Structures are given as C-alpha cells and as structure tokens.
Amino acid sequence: MSELTHLTLAQARDALRSKKISATELTKAHLNAMEKARVLNCYITETPELALDQARQSDARLTEGNAGPLEGLPIGVKDLYCTKGVRTTAASRILGDFTPTYESTVSSNLRQDGAISLGKLNLDEFAMGSSNETSAFGPVISPWRRHADPEAKIVPGGSSGGSSAAVAAHLCLAATATDTGGSIRQPAAFTGTVGIKPTYGRCSRWGIVAFASSLDQAGPITRTVRDAAIMLRSMAGHDAKDTTSVDAPVSDYEKAVGLSVKGRRIGVPKEYRIDGMSLEIQQFWDQGVAWLKDAGAEIVEISLPHTQYALPTYYIIAPAEASSNLARYDGVRYGLREAGRDIADMYEKTRAKGFGSEVRRRIMIGTYVLSAGYYDAYYIRAQKVRSLIKQDFDSVFAAGVDAVLTPATPSTAFAQGEQGSSDPVEMYLNDVFTVTVNMAGLPGIAVPGGCAANGLPLGLQLIGRPFDEETLFSLASAIEQAAPKIEYPRPWWA
Amino acid sequence: MSEKASAKYLKGATGDWEIVIGMEIHAQVTSQAKLFSGASAEYGGAPNDHVSLVDAAMPGMLPVINEECVRQAVRTGLGLEAQINLRSIFDRKNYFYPDLPQGYQISQFKHPIVGEGMVIVDVSPTERISVGIERLHLEQDAGKSMHDLSPTESHVDLNRSGVALMEIVSKPDMRSAEEARAYVSKLRTILRYIGSCDGNMEQGSLRADVNVSVRKPGEKLGTRCEIKNVNSIRFIGQAIEVEARRQIGILEDGGVIAQETRLFDPGKGETRSMRSKEEAHDYRYFPDPDLLPLEFDQAYVDGLKAQLPELPDAKRARFIEQYGLPPYDAGVLVMERVSADFFEQTAKGRDAKLAANWVINELFGRLNKEGLDVAQSPVSAAALGAIVDLISSNVISGKIAKDLFEIVWSEGGDPAEIVAARGMKQVTDTSAIEAAVDAVIAANPDKVEQAKAKPTMLGWFVGQVMKETGGKANPQAVNDLLKRKLDV
Amino acid sequence: MSVDPSVVRRIAHLSRIAVDDNEVSRLNGEINAILSFVETLSSVNVEGVEPIASVLPMQMKKRPDVVTDGGIADDILANAPAREDHYFVVPKVIE
Numbered sequence A: 001m002s003e004l005t006h007l008t009l010a011q012a013r014d015a016l017r018s019k020k021i022s023a024t025e026l027t028k029a030h031l032n033a034m035e036k037a038r039v040l041n042c043y044i045t046e047t048p049e050l051a052l053d054q055a056r057q058s059d060a061r062l063t064e065g066n067a068g069p070l071e072g073l074p075i076g077v078k079d080l081y082c083t084k085g086v087r088t089t090a091a092s093r094i095l096g097d098f099t100p101t102y103e104s105t106v107s108s109n110l111r112q113d114g115a116i117s118l119g120k121l122n123l124d125e126f127a128m129g130s131s132n133e134t135s136a137f138g139p140v141i142s143p144w145r146r147h148a149d150p151e152a153k154i155v156p157g158g159s160s161g162g163s164s165a166a167v168a169a170h171l172c173l174a175a176t177a178t179d180t181g182g183s184i185r186q187p188a189a190f191t192g193t194v195g196i197k198p199t200y201g202r203c204s205r206w207g208i209v210a211f212a213s214s215l216d217q218a219g220p221i222t223r224t225v226r227d228a229a230i231m232l233r234s235m236a237g238h239d240a241k242d243t244t245s246v247d248a249p250v251s252d253y254e255k256a257v258g259l260s261v262k263g264r265r266i267g268v269p270k271e272y273r274i275d276g277m278s279l280e281i282q283q284f285w286d287q288g289v290a291w292l293k294d295a296g297a298e299i300v301e302i303s304l305p306h307t308q309y310a311l312p313t314y315y316i317i318a319p320a321e322a323s324s325n326l327a328r329y330d331g332v333r334y335g336l337r338e339a340g341r342d343i344a345d346m347y348e349k350t351r352a353k354g355f356g357s358e359v360r361r362r363i364m365i366g367t368y369v370l371s372a373g374y375y376d377a378y379y380i381r382a383q384k385v386r387s388l389i390k391q392d393f394d395s396v397f398a399a400g401v402d403a404v405l406t407p408a409t410p411s412t413a414f415a416q417g418e419q420g421s422s423d424p425v426e427m428y429l430n431d432v433f434t435v436t437v438n439m440a441g442l443p444g445i446a447v448p449g450g451c452a453a454n455g456l457p458l459g460l461q462l463i464g465r466p467f468d469e470e471t472l473f474s475l476a477s478a479i480e481q482a483a484p485k486i487e488y489p490r491p492w493w494a
Numbered sequence B: 001m002s003e004k005a006s007a008k009y010l011k012g013a014t015g016d017w018e019i020v021i022g023m024e025i026h027a028q029v030t031s032q033a034k035l036f037s038g039a040s041a042e043y044g045g046a047p048n049d050h051v052s053l054v055d056a057a058m059p060g061m062l063p064v065i066n067e068e069c070v071r072q073a074v075r076t077g078l079g080l081e082a083q084i085n086l087r088s089i090f091d092r093k094n095y096f097y098p099d100l101p102q103g104y105q106i107s108q109f110k111h112p113i114v115g116e117g118m119v120i121v122d123v124s125p126t127e128r129i130s131v132g133i134e135r136l137h138l139e140q141d142a143g144k145s146m147h148d149l150s151p152t153e154s155h156v157d158l159n160r161s162g163v164a165l166m167e168i169v170s171k172p173d174m175r176s177a178e179e180a181r182a183y184v185s186k187l188r189t190i191l192r193y194i195g196s197c198d199g200n201m202e203q204g205s206l207r208a209d210v211n212v213s214v215r216k217p218g219e220k221l222g223t224r225c226e227i228k229n230v231n232s233i234r235f236i237g238q239a240i241e242v243e244a245r246r247q248i249g250i251l252e253d254g255g256v257i258a259q260e261t262r263l264f265d266p267g268k269g270e271t272r273s274m275r276s277k278e279e280a281h282d283y284r285y286f287p288d289p290d291l292l293p294l295e296f297d298q299a300y301v302d303g304l305k306a307q308l309p310e311l312p313d314a315k316r317a318r319f320i321e322q323y324g325l326p327p328y329d330a331g332v333l334v335m336e337r338v339s340a341d342f343f344e345q346t347a348k349g350r351d352a353k354l355a356a357n358w359v360i361n362e363l364f365g366r367l368n369k370e371g372l373d374v375a376q377s378p379v380s381a382a383a384l385g386a387i388v389d390l391i392s393s394n395v396i397s398g399k400i401a402k403d404l405f406e407i408v409w410s411e412g413g414d415p416a417e418i419v420a421a422r423g424m425k426q427v428t429d430t431s432a433i434e435a436a437v438d439a440v441i442a443a444n445p446d447k448v449e450q451a452k453a454k455p456t457m458l459g460w461f462v463g464q465v466m467k468e469t470g471g472k473a474n475p476q477a478v479n480d481l482l483k484r485k486l487d488v
Numbered sequence C: 001m002s003v004d005p006s007v008v009r010r011i012a013h014l015s016r017i018a019v020d021d022n023e024v025s026r027l028n029g030e031i032n033a034i035l036s037f038v039e040t041l042s043s044v045n046v047e048g049v050e051p052i053a054s055v056l057p058m059q060m061k062k063r064p065d066v067v068t069d070g071g072i073a074d075d076i077l078a079n080a081p082a083r084e085d086h087y088f089v090v091p092k093v094i095e
C-alpha cells in the first residue's frame, strides 16, 4: 500500500489510466498515511468519507473512459480555500465553525478535472507567517530532521506549511497553496518540494480567504516539476467572478517540462547577495547557476536596484490590505462571537479573542499606515516604491532576460521557536528573496537543489516574465534533472 | 450683492444673517442588479432575500462591477454638464457597523467618475440660480439595522447592501431653504429625465444630506453642520430653517458652532446631534485592491451623449420658442418628462397655448386633487386634444368644455361623440339666440331700464340668456345681439 | 516615526480589537520595531513616480445588469452566530 503514496502525481495518473491501480485504493493509501501522521498536524480537517465517495465516482469515470485530467488523484487543499460543506478555518479561531455554502473557483476547477480532496491543510493563521507557528490549530511539524538534533521540531515554512509538509511526507500527491509574499515558495524550499506562484491573475482568487488582495495568488506544491505543471494547468484560468483574473488561454504546462533551455538568458541579480548571506547559500546559488549553464543557458549578471526595499514595502502594503480584508470578521454574520456590553464591545472582544497575536499585530500596523496623517508617508510611498520594484523587472526583461535565478530562502528551515519570538522582523526576513515577485505580480517557482550540511533541503527560485510560466517549468526541470535527487525522510512518525 | 440676495437674509437680533447651504444627494441608480453583485436591487423583499454571498461579505468573495451602473453614472454626469473622467478609482471607506458587512464601503474618493458640473435651478417664476456640482461618484449602499424589534437587540437585513448609489455633491451655492428645495427638485427632475434614478424619496431612492452654516453677509464661511438623511423636499426646507435659526441663536449668544452631524426631527421641528456619529472618524480610504481602475474611452461617452434624451432646460427653451408659451408655463410642463410629452401630444397641430392651459389648469389640477400622476390620467392626450379642438372650432364654449372634461374624466369616451350625443353643441343659429334674447328682455323690463343707465348690467343679461339656452349659445353672438337690442 | 501607548490604543480601537495594559506595552515595542524596519523607504527617491494601481496591464471587465444571484437567505444566514427569522441579530446598536 505505502508504495502508492510514493508515486508522483504523473505516475499515479498514468497508473490509474492504465487501470494498474484504482482511485479507491490510491485514496485509501493516503488516508491511511494521514492517520499515522497526525503528529505532524498537517491537516486541520480530514474528509475521508468525502474522499472515498469521490474516489468511487472517479473509478466509475475511469471505467467509462471519460476521466478528467486529474481523475482519481488525491490531493490536499490549503484551509484558506472555501470548500462547500466542509469547515474552512483559515487556521483562525475567528472563523469558528464556519462551513461555506460555496466552493472556491480553484478547488472547484480541480474537482472538475477529477481530483479527490483528502482534507484541509494547516497554515499560518490567515496565511500570515513563515513557519506555520501562528496557526490556531497548532504548528505543523516538518517531516525533515536536522542531523545534529533529530529531536528538534523543524518548521515546514509558511504560510502553506501544511501543504509543504503533507506533500513531503507523502500525505497527498499534491497540495494547493497560496502565496502572498513567499507562502508557496518558502515552504517548498524548506521541505524539498516544488512550489510555483503563478503570475498574479493566472488563478482566480474567488473563494479563497483574502489576506492581501493585490498580492495573493494560488498555486500548487508538489514533489516534481512535472506534477506542478499538471496541477497548475487545472487550477489556472479566467474567472468572471474575479476581475483581477486574466482572460487568456491556459497552456499545457506539462509540455514545457523537459524542454531544452539552450540559449535561454538567465539573469543573476547582484542585489540578492545580501549582507550576512551564508557561504553555503552563496555556493548553492552558484551551483544552480552552473547547472543551468551546463544545460545550455546563458548567464548574465543583472541589477534589480530596489530589491532591498521590497520587504519593507511588503510590510506596509500587505498589512494595509489585510486590515481592511479582515474587517469582515466581526461576529455578525459568521464565525466567532464574544458577548459584549454593546455592539462596539462585542466587536472588540470578538476580534481580540478570535485573532492570534501575529494577525492582530498586522491588522494594527495596517490600520496605522492607512490612518489620517500617515497614509501618504507610508502607504502611498510604499505603492510608489512598488512601482519602482516592478520597473526593475520590466527593464531586465526588456533587455532580453528570460528568467531570474536566486536562492529561494536565505537559510534552511529552522526549529519551532527559533525565530521571531522576540522580534517579529526576524521572521519576516524569511521572505526576503520571494517577496519582490509578489510586488511585481510575476511568476516564481521554487525547486529543490539538494540538501545543506545540516541535512535540510535547499531551494532555488526562478522568476519569470508575466504569464510565461512555461519557461519556468522548463528551467526548473533542468535544475531538477541536474540536482541530486531529493530523498524524502522515512516516516519516523508512523 | 443684489437685492434678491439680501431679501433672503434672516433677521437676527444683531442684524442680517446669510445661510450657506451645500448638499450631498444619494441617488439610487436605476438597475436590475447591485453595483458589484448579481443580486436584485429591487426595493423591499423578504429579509436577506436580495443578498448574494458577495453582499454578505462571505470570506473570499469579490466584487464585479455592473456595467449599467457605470453607464447611468456617466449619463447623469452628462446631464449635469459635468466633466466625465475616463479613468476613476474605487476606494474602500473603512468603518465598523453591523449593516456594513465588509467592514468597508466601496466608494470613490480621490478619483470620482464625474467631476465638476452645474445645474440651473428655477427658484421662482422670475428667479434662476446656478448651483455648482463638485463631483458625482459611485458607491455601495449599506444594509438596514432595525432597532425596534427587540429591546436589547438590533436586527440586520442586507437587502440594500451593495445597491448602487450615485453621491452627487453640490458646491455651497445655495442661500435659502427655498433655493435648496428648488435644487433638489430640479436635480430629481434631471435624474428622472435621464432615467438613472426614480427619485422616490419615500423609498429612499433619493436622500439628502444638507450642510448648513450661517454668516454675516460678506464675511467668511461659518462652521457647518451636516443634517443627515432628510427624506422629503418639504423637510429639507424645514430642516434648513430651524438649523439656521439654531446656529444664529448660538452665535448671537456669543457661542461657537461645533462641526457635527445632526438629525432632523420633523415631529419636534428641531435638529439634534447624532451622538453615534460623534466619535471622530478615520475612514482610512485606500484604493480597493480587488478592483482595477474603471476605464472607458471618449467614444463611449460620446455615444451616451448622443443618445441622451432632451433635458428639461432644453425642453423648456424649446417650448417657449416653438409654442410661444410663457416661461412659467413651459417650466411647469417640463418638470416631469411624462407631463411634457403629454402636453406635446395634446398640442400637436393645435392651439398650443390653449392646450397648455388645459393641461396645466384642468388636467394637472384634477390629477393633483385625486393624487394621480400623469401616467394614470383617465383623460388621454388625444381626448384632451379633441376637447381643445372643439373649443377652437367654436363647437363648444369654454364652460361647456369643462363639463365635457368631467364627463370624459369619469366616463371616458370620444369627446366629439359625447358633444353630439348629448346636445352640447354651441348654438350659433342667430334666430334661436335672438328668440332667447327677446324672451329675456320681455320678461325683465325693469332691468332693461337699469341697463340703459348702467351698461355693466349687460353681463347679467348674458347670464340669463345662457341659462335660457342651457349654456350652449355662442357667448359672442349673445353679447352682440344684446348690445344691439338694449342699445348700449 | 514611532508610536506611543496612546497611539497604540487608538489604533486598537480603530481596528476594533480589545487590548489590555500589558498588551499595549508589548504591541508598542513590536509596532515600533516594524516601523523602524520600514523606515528605510523614506530614503528612496520617489519623485515623479506614480503609485502602482495594478500589476496587470488590463482593463476591468464589467458584468451585465442581470439578476443572477440572491434568493439564498438560508445560505446567507447558515453560519450566523445569532439570527431570528431571516435576520442577523446583534447586540443593540444605539443611534
């Protein structure tokens, strides 16, 4: 049975099509693995009955020969996606027992294509965090362990930490995730998985709990580049219910996987060699450059001069949008309500109890930077700097660069409690390489490149032109082929 | 300052005071669906029935703009002779209130869809003023909280939540309650002509926030108070009067006006402070990241302009020019598009002044009495036109015409046929009239004597002859005959 | 720029989040740490730069004026913490 969970999404798909396996047995294998892995806390809500029911339907369709592209493939869904009839929490107390009467467009697209949902994956509360430690449902433990202290509980990254850990621990074939400042790519890098944040507008945001509307984007986390391409094709598409989604055809991304990258121009931004970057990360980055060069790509040094401002800009814009997006959690129409003397007291008590400390902090920062007297100095200035950050990329791409290569994170994963407990900014620095991509609305992919000396995986990031996800899949698969194969941890938890 | 302006000053203990008034009108856009969702914008409905997941601000919901609301805002802007902005931005106005599900209202703050414009207002038959329009922007309405269903709880219905409003902000160009009333009335007329708002104040389709301040003539603007949600034109006038008096009273007692939001209580005839709005607001406006800028091209605007109906000012000018109507009559007729249309149908190919008289005096008078509007008139334009024809061709007298109008009003039917069937035709046969004249003269020898000394007695004889002929005698012929026979 | 406890309380109130005295001093420190982190933006030359309006060079699509939604009061109220008939119920709002 356990071999079934070790198939890639593509392998499982082919095995289902050739009737070597059934969707029901594939689903059962995953449900079984999930049951044994509860200590990792990847899933907030497991939906075994629903999954088995969907598996039966898939088996019927596979037999009838009208299977969808993802027919019978069990996946996990980040608990930020609203799912009809299944509790959706955003990993927050404030949503209480919220059960949507509707299904997010992206999860609905996946279901439409035949995917089976195993349950709802843990995350940082409202997707605010980089270690999955802010979840009201407790932290997720990465399946990875450090050589030096194997007992330390390693974080899976965040905010899509349930997604990355579940994929790395083989508790689903693939997972949906979302990325506002690095929430797909950083956890992918921390867990040796592949994560792509597509171009802003490529996936519909409808039905996904909003964090920062101008930055949020859905994407998959998988174990291979091919699997990511398969997933994204089903997730992406225009949605009339989201006017920021783009009305352009979705490519068959899988075809881009394995394509030659000969002659592609890869930019290496000098500003990403930040102060205090470890030698190991620098060497790892150089190794990535060498792999692409060996594959025939042309390497050029580039400059993205406003890089250093991306993270501060993010920490104005994202909280500002969040402070407004999270105003709807007021105890009136759904979710938690704490009794109060009057309506204002009810609001204040509900929101104080319902939101965790990181969320409260960000709401307050966002409120402050939008408030009278500070709006121009903070918010407007940040939006101007954001224009400059985007222009940096525009000029690099205009000069003929096809993609930019950087490390995905400034370090490997850390253990619970090691970062951010005394200074929130320390945790924010995790997103230093990923956040520029959200600022400019570009596609970015994190692909594993091996492990560091401490035994934990390292990821490289490729940043592409708007809507040119195909180039990213080609380049990422070139790295995947050149890099040492990721050996996912044996199930020490089972 | 002209004499007219000084006539509007309020007398205080310390001299004259000038009222300065500006208005924010919230006009509900006529549309099937809401501004950002596909739920019905219709008034009423069972609680929370006209509500989509978007209107209830469920997690993950996104706004999608209704093209009709954009079209109506642009058309309205054109009707206000205003600057149409080809690019505008939707902002979020953030505040907490139970009938505001998102925790913010989507509105337009820095970059509205319509900029500066102007409205010509007829304050009286002899006075016109122009009121500047500051801006018009699109925004969402809020839901409704009901506070009287329970002593400890409020009940929230989101049917109105997300309905499209146009907020039309005037410049502080009005100087009296009368001007303010006339402005709202004119604005309402324009909106109804364009068809962008039904103007129904009872149902809240048109709501006015009135900014009032007072100053000594020639001095700089005083501190203003905003009177919220005044829901009839009459109350607007009353609210302004009492608020201005209140402010003058305070100032003359040496006090200062606190800038605040007030509520008009028509029962008590006073305005009072709205304590719930006292807390200083910080709305934290910022561009809504769920919506791209609202953009269209000049060709779109030009297309809408070309299809705009004739607006009241143009129609009024045309009625004066084309039909030779007095400006006052023309003004009355163009107040409502249906009235103007009714008049034009009635007047077509006829004596337009006579038609105008009949439409304004008889028809409107009667409709008013019965509380009906023009569309509900039991007398059609064709029938009224036929009555006018019968008068013009001397078939019936004006007096008989009034009887005929009553018959058509209550029984319907073709006026010419009624006249024929009921023998209402005017008698023009001189011999028949002469017989009646002779009979009256013979029966009243004393009055004949009097008439010779006092020619105004002629009127009495005319009345008697008309009585004798059942009102059908041609009054001119009666007059002529009497003059000859009495020798006056 | 930095904030003091009174500003922290004001922001908390604007955000409708109850804070106790201990929290105010902790939040004060954290908020100031974040504000000093973003302070670096004041050194960027943004003269003549337009604030970004959208990362996408595309026009906003509009919806036709057709009623396609509503009539789902049961769904709308399905998760309500308190309701009566088809109304949401909240503690009394004093006008």
Ligand SMILES: [Mg+2]
Binding pocket: B024, B167
């Ligand atoms: Mg206003």
Ligand SMILES: [Zn+2]
Binding pocket: B026, B139, B167
């Ligand atoms: Zn308004």
